[in-house]
Amino acid sequence: xLALLKKKSVRDDLxxxxxxxxxxLLVVIFxxxxxxxxEAQGLTSGFGFLDRAxxxxxxxxxxxxxxxxxxxxxxxxxxxxxxxxxxxxxVCATFxxxxxxxMRVSGNKIAELVGTTFVEIFRNIPxxxxxxxWYALLTALPKPKEAVSLFDVAFxxxxxxxxxxxxxxxxxxxxxxxxxxxxxxVVLWIKIARRLQRLPQIRKTKLVRGVWLAWVIxxxxxxxxxxxxxxxxxxxxxxxxxxxxxxxxxSPELLACIVGISIYGAAYIGEIVRAGFNSLSKGQGEAGHAxxxxxxxxxxxxxxxxxxxxxxxxxxxxxVWLFKSTTIGIAIGFxxxxxxxxxxxxxxxxxxxLVAILMGGFLxxxxxxxxxxxxxxxxxxxxxxxxxx
Amino acid sequence: xxKTYQNPNIIKRLRADYFSNRTDTxxxxxxxxxxxxxxxxxxxxxxxxxxxxxxDRDLCAHGSGGACWAVIDARWRLIMFGLYPYEEQxxxxxxxxxxxxxxxxxxxxxxxxxxxxxxxxxxxxxIFYVLMRGGYFxxxxxxxxxxxxxxxxxxxxxxVSLIGMPMAIVFALLRRSELPWISNTMGVIxxxxxxxxxxxxxxxxxxVLPFVLPSWMIGDKLYRVIFGYALFFACYQAEILRGxxxxxxAGQEEAAKALGMSYWHRIGYIVLPQAFRNALxxxxxxxxxxxxxxxxxxxxxFFEILASGNAAFGNSEWNFAxxxxxxxxxxxxxxxxxxxxxxxxxxxRRMAVAER
Numbered sequence: 001x002l003a004l005l006k007k008k009s010v011r012d013d014l015x016x017x018x019x020x021x022x023x024x025l026l027v028v029i030f031x032x033x034x035x036x037x038x039e040a041q042g043l044t045s046g047f048g049f050l051d052r053a054x055x056x057x058x059x060x061x062x063x064x065x066x067x068x069x070x071x072x073x074x075x076x077x078x079x080x081x082x083x084x085x086x087x088x089x090x091v092c093a094t095f096x097x098x099x100x101x102x103m104r105v106s107g108n109k110i111a112e113l114v115g116t117t118f119v120e121i122f123r124n125i126p127x128x129x130x131x132x133x134w135y136a137l138l139t140a141l142p143k144p145k146e147a148v149s150l151f152d153v154a155f156x157x158x159x160x161x162x163x164x165x166x167x168x169x170x171x172x173x174x175x176x177x178x179x180x181x182x183x184x185x186v187v188l189w190i191k192i193a194r195r196l197q198r199l200p201q202i203r204k205t206k207l208v209r210g211v212w213l214a215w216v217i218x219x220x221x222x223x224x225x226x227x228x229x230x231x232x233x234x235x236x237x238x239x240x241x242x243x244x245x246x247x248x249x250x251s252p253e254l255l256a257c258i259v260g261i262s263i264y265g266a267a268y269i270g271e272i273v274r275a276g277f278n279s280l281s282k283g284q285g286e287a288g289h290a291x292x293x294x295x296x297x298x299x300x301x302x303x304x305x306x307x308x309x310x311x312x313x314x315x316x317x318x319x320v321w322l323f324k325s326t327t328i329g330i331a332i333g334f335x336x337x338x339x340x341x342x343x344x345x346x347x348x349x350x351x352x353x354l355v356a357i358l359m360g361g362f363l364x365x366x367x368x369x370x371x372x373x374x375x376x377x378x379x380x381x382x383x384x385x386x387x388x389x
Numbered sequence: 390x391x392k393t394y395q396n397p398n399i400i401k402r403l404r405a406d407y408f409s410n411r412t413d414t415x416x417x418x419x420x421x422x423x424x425x426x427x428x429x430x431x432x433x434x435x436x437x438x439x440x441x442x443x444x445d446r447d448l449c450a451h452g453s454g455g456a457c458w459a460v461i462d463a464r465w466r467l468i469m470f471g472l473y474p475y476e477e478q479x480x481x482x483x484x485x486x487x488x489x490x491x492x493x494x495x496x497x498x499x500x501x502x503x504x505x506x507x508x509x510x511x512x513x514x515x516i517f518y519v520l521m522r523g524g525y526f527x528x529x530x531x532x533x534x535x536x537x538x539x540x541x542x543x544x545x546x547x548x549v550s551l552i553g554m555p556m557a558i559v560f561a562l563l564r565r566s567e568l569p570w571i572s573n574t575m576g577v578i579x580x581x582x583x584x585x586x587x588x589x590x591x592x593x594x595x596x597v598l599p600f601v602l603p604s605w606m607i608g609d610k611l612y613r614v615i616f617g618y619a620l621f622f623a624c625y626q627a628e629i630l631r632g633x634x635x636x637x638x639a640g641q642e643e644a645a646k647a648l649g650m651s652y653w654h655r656i657g658y659i660v661l662p663q664a665f666r667n668a669l670x671x672x673x674x675x676x677x678x679x680x681x682x683x684x685x686x687x688x689x690x691f692f693e694i695l696a697s698g699n700a701a702f703g704n705s706e707w708n709f710a711x712x713x714x715x716x717x718x719x720x721x722x723x724x725x726x727x728x729x730x731x732x733x734x735x736x737x738r739r740m741a742v743a744e745r
Contacts, residue, residue: 107413126682129718324586327589331687338586363585
């Protein structure tokens with residue numbers, strides 16, 4: 001027996017077995033304690049409560065929701081809201097961050113100074129504080145009656161921002177956005193697909209234009225079909241009584257979250273973009289210059305594509321990290337995934353199940369986001385001989 | 390981007406930096422105008438038109454057009470110390486100074502070995518805890534429920550670092566173990582925790598843990614949240630350390646093996662010191678993020694500096710002064726985080742020079 005222990009392979013197996021079974025034991029102890037605790041409190045476990053009506057409402061939802069809908073639906077509302085706010089914030093953060101990053105490598109001292117100040121201020125203050133700050137600013141706007149008016153079509157008030165909209169049913173707008181994403185991917189595919197590499201540039205340009213035209217026509221058609229009868233097409237908010245009617249209301253909670261996450265993210269993405277540009281070898285820009293390209297052409301055709309490829313892996317991590325920070329919505333009362341779960345726990349008492357759903361949801365979303373972005377990265381990254389610097 | 394100067398006289402330098410061509414000139418004018426406008430507004434709001442003294446409250450309630458720093462004058466004790474008893478607040482103040490000193494001293498290279506740094510942190514943390522908690526040396530006991538403001542922020546930060554760092558080392562070693570079951574299980578655990586939001590982990594530890602733990606293990610809510618945060622910190626830090634270990638040439642460990650060193654000697658004398666050196670800049674970055682994200686405990690219901698800031702203008706007397714309070718709290722965070730991140734950047738540059 002002791003001789004067996006002297007063999008390294010046996011010892012290794014024992015270590016591994018011990019480690020895994022210790023973890024398993026921990027989980028079993030947790031489960032057993034949980035069961036006895038729940039029994040002592042007379043709580044039922046299981047996911048049956050998901051079919052029950054909630055009895056409480058949410059103040060922002062992308063799909064129809066009423067208090068008689070089920071828990072399953074309210075969770076779905078939360079997930080959609082989180083994805084919605086995440087998508088908008090990530091796009092804004094990327095755009096703003098790229099501008100900031102480019103400013104910091106532009107070679108103009110004042111632009112660099114402005115960019116650096118932006119990054120240092122917004123990166124060094126906690127996101128939560130920034131979101132609180134924007135929320136306080138937005139709710140301190142004047143009452144609807146004294147709202148700040150922009151050209152009489154958009155109004156800024158403490159109850160929210162009122163924007164003009166279209167009298168078109170929501171599902172059609174959604175379909176149009178789906179088509180937009182679809183055409184964007186088709187355009188990208190035409191530009192980078194290996195199968196179409198031999199196609200002459202002019203044909204490609206024509207194809208791309210065709211895709212865009214198709215999208216415009218399809219959108220017009222969809223809007224025509226989805227028109228709400230007996231109304232004008234543009235939907236402009238107007239003051240009636242104490243509040244605005246019609247138009248699109250962007251609540252201060254939603255806007256504060258989007259502004260906060262976008263600016264905080266932009267400060268980080270700006271740094272990443274700057275690092276990407278700095279990692280390019282000087283010869284790339286000089287070669288472009290020597291070939292007679294204008295600075296703008298050198299920037300858009302040579303530096304930017306290379307910089308994007310260089311920063312892609314870091315950017316993916318940043319996106320996942322930023323998406324996780326959308327949970328901050330609960331601090332100011334924006335109904336995101338986390339807040340829905342938290343309210344549901346208070347209301348139904350099904351703590352363990354709901355927390356499991358929360359964790360499972362985030363794992364699935366984050367892993368699929370990372371997976372998707374990594375596929376994009378694999379598709380665009382430099383390969384083989386392209387790597388010469 | 391760096392420019393080379395053939396003749397470094399001031400006018401030529403100005404021209405090269407700001408007006409080298411038409412685009413450059415336009416940019417300078419546009420951004421210069423924006424920056425000047427923003428700066429002027431900031432100065433006139435924050436300094437020229439500001440109200441400074443708490444006695445002048447009515448002046449800023451009716452809008453002087455400037456900042457109302459009077460609220461800070463009136464409420465700074467609440468913001469800094471939270472609900473800590475008024476007569477004992479000097480203790481909370483000294484405790485903060487002690488904690489800042491520890492962090493400052495940790496940046497001195499003389500402390501950079503396992504024994505010195507642990508001695509520094511354990512003594513410093515001990516002093517901090519005794520000062521805050523009391524009960525010894527004739528100090529009146531003040532329990533954790535009454536802690537608040539900056540000292541609670543620093544306490545959470547320090548405890549998370551203190552528990553999280555050893556945990557991170559263990560996690561990193563398990564993660565790079567040669568035994569597949571151990572390293573893979575650890576990998577799954579680390580990746581799972583890293584892909585969850587910190588807030589959900591804190592929430593789980595605050596709300597769910599009482600269900601699954603036997604009653605004698607539950608402990609105070611504050612310590613449960615801190616433990617959850619430390620676990621989160623450890624998972625991130627473990628990956629950073631693993632990166633530092635992977636950057637080591639394989640020869641280092643092989644040479645140590647050839648000299649007959651045991652596993653613990655190899656790790657303690659060869660691998661970890663070099664891994665920490667490689668991983669120093671991202672480690673400091675991790676500390677910076679950890680410090681900023683202590684603010685999330687507000688949502689779980691603790692009274693740290695952001696929450697006490699919210700309370701400072703949360704009554705009818707000062708309810709118009711939220712911008713000033715947020716600016717003050719932001720400044721406190723900024724000073725800590727900016728100093729730490731500048732130090733990280735300085736280390737990175739210094740190490741880059743050493744590599745050459």
